[in-house]
Amino acid sequence: MKTSVIVFPGSNCDRDVAVSLEQSLGTAPDMVWHGMTDMPSSDLIVLPGGFSYGDYLRCGAMAAHSPIMRDVVKMARDGVPVLGICNGFQILTETGLLPGVLIRNNSLHFICRDVSLRVERNDTLFANRYEMREVIKVPIAHHDGNYFADDDTLARVEGEGRVAFRYCGAEGQIDDQSNPNGSLNNIAGVYNDTGRILGLMPHPERLSDPALGGIDGKGMFESLLQTVH
Amino acid sequence: MTEAAIDIEKETGSAITPELVAEHGLTTDEYDRLLEIIGREPSVTELGIFSVMWSEHCSYKSSRFWLKKLPTTGPQVICGPGENAGVVDLGDGDAAIFKMESHNHPSYIEPYQGAATGVGGIMRDVFTMGARPIANMNALRFGSPDHPKTRHLVSGVVAGIGGYGNCIGVPTVGGETNFDARYNGNILVNAMCVGLAKTDNIFYSAAKGVGLPVVYVGSKTGRDGIHGATMASAEFDDDTDEKRPTVQVGDPFTEKLLVEACLELMATDMIIAIQDMGAAGLTSSSVEMADKGGVGFNLDLDKVPQREANMTAYEMMLSESQERMLMVLRPGTEQAAEEIFRKWDLDFAIVGETTDSGRLIVSHSSEGGVVADLPVAKLADSAPVYERPWVKTTPPETLDPKDVKTPDSLLGALAQMMGSPHLCSRRWIWEQYDHMVMADTVARPGGDAAMVRVHGTNKGLAISCDVTPRYTQADPYEGGKQAVTECWRNLTATGAKPLAITDCLNFGNPERPEIMGQFVGAIEGMAEAISALDFPVVSGNVSLYNETQGEAIPPTPAIGGIGLIDDVAKRANIALTGSGDRLIVIGANKGHLGQSIYLDVIAEDAKGAPPRVNLADEIKAGNMVRSLIHAGKVRAVHDVSDGGLLVAIAEMALAGGTGAHLNVYEGDLPAHAFWFGEDQGRYVLAVPMQNVDSILDQARALALPALKVGRTGGDKLSIEESGGIALSELREAHEGWLPNYMEIS
Numbered sequence: 001m002k003t004s005v006i007v008f009p010g011s012n013c014d015r016d017v018a019v020s021l022e023q024s025l026g027t028a029p030d031m032v033w034h035g036m037t038d039m040p041s042s043d044l045i046v047l048p049g050g051f052s053y054g055d056y057l058r059c060g061a062m063a064a065h066s067p068i069m070r071d072v073v074k075m076a077r078d079g080v081p082v083l084g085i086c087n088g089f090q091i092l093t094e095t096g097l098l099p100g101v102l103i104r105n106n107s108l109h110f111i112c113r114d115v116s117l118r119v120e121r122n123d124t125l126f127a128n129r130y131e132m133r134e135v136i137k138v139p140i141a142h143h144d145g146n147y148f149a150d151d152d153t154l155a156r157v158e159g160e161g162r163v164a165f166r167y168c169g170a171e172g173q174i175d176d177q178s179n180p181n182g183s184l185n186n187i188a189g190v191y192n193d194t195g196r197i198l199g200l201m202p203h204p205e206r207l208s209d210p211a212l213g214g215i216d217g218k219g220m221f222e223s224l225l226q227t228v229h
Numbered sequence: 230m231t232e233a234a235i236d237i238e239k240e241t242g243s244a245i246t247p248e249l250v251a252e253h254g255l256t257t258d259e260y261d262r263l264l265e266i267i268g269r270e271p272s273v274t275e276l277g278i279f280s281v282m283w284s285e286h287c288s289y290k291s292s293r294f295w296l297k298k299l300p301t302t303g304p305q306v307i308c309g310p311g312e313n314a315g316v317v318d319l320g321d322g323d324a325a326i327f328k329m330e331s332h333n334h335p336s337y338i339e340p341y342q343g344a345a346t347g348v349g350g351i352m353r354d355v356f357t358m359g360a361r362p363i364a365n366m367n368a369l370r371f372g373s374p375d376h377p378k379t380r381h382l383v384s385g386v387v388a389g390i391g392g393y394g395n396c397i398g399v400p401t402v403g404g405e406t407n408f409d410a411r412y413n414g415n416i417l418v419n420a421m422c423v424g425l426a427k428t429d430n431i432f433y434s435a436a437k438g439v440g441l442p443v444v445y446v447g448s449k450t451g452r453d454g455i456h457g458a459t460m461a462s463a464e465f466d467d468d469t470d471e472k473r474p475t476v477q478v479g480d481p482f483t484e485k486l487l488v489e490a491c492l493e494l495m496a497t498d499m500i501i502a503i504q505d506m507g508a509a510g511l512t513s514s515s516v517e518m519a520d521k522g523g524v525g526f527n528l529d530l531d532k533v534p535q536r537e538a539n540m541t542a543y544e545m546m547l548s549e550s551q552e553r554m555l556m557v558l559r560p561g562t563e564q565a566a567e568e569i570f571r572k573w574d575l576d577f578a579i580v581g582e583t584t585d586s587g588r589l590i591v592s593h594s595s596e597g598g599v600v601a602d603l604p605v606a607k608l609a610d611s612a613p614v615y616e617r618p619w620v621k622t623t624p625p626e627t628l629d630p631k632d633v634k635t636p637d638s639l640l641g642a643l644a645q646m647m648g649s650p651h652l653c654s655r656r657w658i659w660e661q662y663d664h665m666v667m668a669d670t671v672a673r674p675g676g677d678a679a680m681v682r683v684h685g686t687n688k689g690l691a692i693s694c695d696v697t698p699r700y701t702q703a704d705p706y707e708g709g710k711q712a713v714t715e716c717w718r719n720l721t722a723t724g725a726k727p728l729a730i731t732d733c734l735n736f737g738n739p740e741r742p743e744i745m746g747q748f749v750g751a752i753e754g755m756a757e758a759i760s761a762l763d764f765p766v767v768s769g770n771v772s773l774y775n776e777t778q779g780e781a782i783p784p785t786p787a788i789g790g791i792g793l794i795d796d797v798a799k800r801a802n803i804a805l806t807g808s809g810d811r812l813i814v815i816g817a818n819k820g821h822l823g824q825s826i827y828l829d830v831i832a833e834d835a836k837g838a839p840p841r842v843n844l845a846d847e848i849k850a851g852n853m854v855r856s857l858i859h860a861g862k863v864r865a866v867h868d869v870s871d872g873g874l875l876v877a878i879a880e881m882a883l884a885g886g887t888g889a890h891l892n893v894y895e896g897d898l899p900a901h902a903f904w905f906g907e908d909q910g911r912y913v914l915a916v917p918m919q920n921v922d923s924i925l926d927q928a929r930a931l932a933l934p935a936l937k938v939g940r941t942g943g944d945k946l947s948i949e950e951s952g953g954i955a956l957s958e959l960r961e962a963h964e965g966w967l968p969n970y971m972e973i974s
Contacts, residue, residue, distance in 0.1 A: 009482070009485075009486055009573065009574065010396070010482050010485055010486075012396075012397065012398020012485065012666055013398070013666060015667070015668075016666065016667060016668040019668060020668075035572075049666075050398060051395070051396040051398075051481075051482060051485070053482065054396060054480070054481065054482025054483075054485075055396070055482075056482065109388075109660075109661050110388075110391050110392075110395055110661045110662075110663070111660055111661070112395075112659075112660055112661070112662060112663045112664055112665060113660050139665055141395070141663040141665060141666065143395075203665070205668060206665050206666075206668050209668070211671050211682065211797055211798065212665070212668060212669075212670065212671060213671075213673075
């Protein structure tokens with residue numbers, strides 16, 4: 001299985017996700033510099049977390065126009081699975097591959113902590129190792145993770161079952177108390193219409209190693225091993 | 230470039246007046262010394278260069294004499310003070326490179342940018358030596374919560390530290406924060422960075438060799454931060470707000486690119502010497518590199534990448550624009566090096582060359598050619614060294630615990646203390662820092678010391694920042710000793726072997742003998758502890774003149790220490806888990822309440838001598854605890870510090886969500902002195918039943934006091950008959966104060 005991790009100037013979780021991918025998939029991913037114009041052939045493309053271009057404009061807005069993204073978007077439309085984590089999710093919304101936007105956290109603060117997520121679908125490439133409605137612990141670390149969409153878009157995302165994960169309480173309850181950033185409907189991650197593109201704010205790569213305090217994130221990488229060819 | 234002669238009139242149109250000299254912070258004696266060195270009147274640019282090189286911030290002229298008393302060597306030390314940062318051997322070819330530095334004055338004036346650039350600056354000190362930064366820490370002191378500026382300063386400093394570290398992708402793993410009215414006019418922002426390098430690929434600043442290209446990389450030079458070093462060398466007064474333009478503006482994105490570009494270049498053999506442009510920018514970096522290499526530098530300012538038009542030589546030499554580095558490359562490598570920096574969209578310019586003249590010759594064509602021509606060695610080494618007059622601080626009498634107010638209830642006092650600004654949870658702060666990026670943070674903020682894994686290995690690096698300003702204020706000597714020892718103890722409590730420290734010495738105006746006496750006392754106390762604990766200083770920084778209108782801060786020698794554990798799986802943490810473990814206190818309980826948190830919060834007083842550290846007992850206790858951790862005999866470990874024994878146990882209970890039942894104290898001390906005394910050299914251990922006897926035996930054999938104080942279990946903290954306090958109630962008090970305080974607008 002060939003995986004490519006795109007490295008933008010300002011990406012800073014590229015190494016972290018590469019370590020997790022290698023541990024779960026057995027092979028090290030290609031690290032692809034954003035300035036290239038041709039993607040290597042890939043069974044999976046990962047857009048890592050970080051602050052591409054410093055996020056001085058809207059988060060992800062500059063990276064969405066990096067040279068490599070033309071090819072990434074094309075491959076994504078052709079069905080190559082794409083995983084965007086944190087800044088990667090923001091970039092995917094900026095390219096239009098995923099619906100909605102990520103705006104400033106409602107607390108206005110950067111937040112770094114473990115959160116509980118409820119698995120909303122387990123019939124996808126990314127989540128088949130989880131149980132439906134399973135509650136998993138995965139960290140967030142962002143300033144702009146507040147998921148927003150207009151009413152029609154939100155209705156479509158919900159109606160088509162494209163919510164991947166929701167922020168929840170310890171028992172899986174979805175309420176304001178367990179919503180760390182103000183996201184609509186506690187949405188932490190969404191799929192595109194085919195379920196082959198996933199963007200999420202939490203960082204599964206940060207809890208994929210028992211020494212770091214948990215392995216709930218590992219299920220995502222192991223799901224990919226099972227389903228991507 | 231041409232010979233020495235400089236036409237002052239042609240360059241500036243104005244001669245050097247006594248007022249101009251005074252504005253540059255030079256005394257008449259210092260100016261006379263300057264004249265003697267160069268044998269003529271300086272140009273304005275030259276005056277500026279001297280003024281920053283001889284500023285307290287760059288020259289350490291008041292502190293240098295005393296700093297020599299600190300032990301700096303040991304088999305673990307690869308490079309001690311004098312370079313950009315200290316280097317310590319971690320075995321297996323790994324080295325830790327680390328340093329702590331103050332950014333106090335700028336952070337008071339403009340908290341966000343002041344703190345952000347403090348973080349950026351300390352990271353450059355570390356990666357300039359070839360290390361990838363792997364962890365940041367910070368030690369923050371704010372004024373009283375009641376002071377009208379405190380909320381604004383906390384908010385700005387925390388956002389600034391987070392804004393820089395989070396963007397660059399280096400975890401901020403911990404630190405310490407105090408609130409004290411004596412910092413009302415001078416907050417302290419001390420930032421520490423730890424990096425990881427290979428022992429055979431460490432870079433230094435000595436520009437050895439003649440005819441080599443001098444290369445400028447990073448951001449362009451602007452007019453920001455001119456005279457930052459001079460500002461940091463003076464007291465604040467009513468005009469402080471006017472100093473805002475001397476604060477630099479940080480660009481963490483550029484620094485991220487600079488880290489990656491430098492590390493990429495460092496993987497080749499193109500670099501001969503490299504130095505970041507920190508305080509006093511281009512001036513101090515070029516002088517230090519030339520001086521250490523025993524060469525001269527010719528600099529052509531026309532080549533310096535500039536952000537603004539019509540900058541003068543004076544401005545360029547004194548600018549403290551951020552995210553810039555100066556390098557000396559092997560000849561012939563310029564093009565390959567430039568390609569790396571262009572790939573990362575950074576400026577790269579050859580701005581000069583090394584010479585055999587021993588002089589710093591600076592030219593700028595729009596100002597008629599040579600604008601400065603100064604002897605490098607004299608500039609670097611002839612700064613005045615002052616042995617300023619000092620008077621010893623008289624420590625207060627030891628306070629008899631019987632004279633301290635008894636609380637209405639022990640657990641009520643505990644709740645009040647845990648919910649006070651001194652002891653409340655700092656979660657509101659550290660959740661704004663990305664403390665997990667790089668995916669090696671094995672011990673997150675909130676414990677005794679943070680721990681990060683050495684990437685790709687099982688080794689762990691423990692890191693802690695410590696000083697107790699109320700102790701150092703009462704007795705600088707004991708306080709200095711305590712700061713070093715507490716750091717050692719915090720590292721030990723994780724199971725790590727303490728290796729070395731960096732220090733950030735924050736004091737008031739050294740021209741006042743009582744302040745100088747605090748400095749001398751603290752250094753002597755630190756030196757004693759360092760020497761006994763084999764815990765050398767490998768880098769550091771001195772920040773003086775932390776005074777506003779004659780009011781000095783408490784002496785604050787912040788200590789940042791690192792320690793090593795061979796396997797992170799062996800580390801201990803503070804969390805109580807499960808039930809039925811016995812709680813054992815190692816070390817003597819003498820009920821010391823002088824300068825304690827109990828005294829401050831419950832008795833609303835601040836008096837008495839601080840607790841004394843007995844270094845021999847400290848070493849015995851520490852070594853025993855560490856060996857128990859390595860042998861897997863203990864379930865949790867926490868050192869006893871601020872607030873005493875009951876606070877330590879409460880912190881352990883909250884961390885693990887497991888309560889404890891404590892025995893009634895039946896000794897000779899008042900109960901509140903036993904539970905809240907701040908005697909040093911103590912640890913609380915949570916011990917599985919089957920190991921209790923052997924641990925007590927071991928302590929007895931070492932003549933170390935060891936006392937069973939209770940057992941773990943339940944969801945409350947109780948002292949025998951009393952009903953106890955629910956952990957949820959304690960947690961609410963502990964977690965509530967800071968967010969409630971910060972969210973009132």
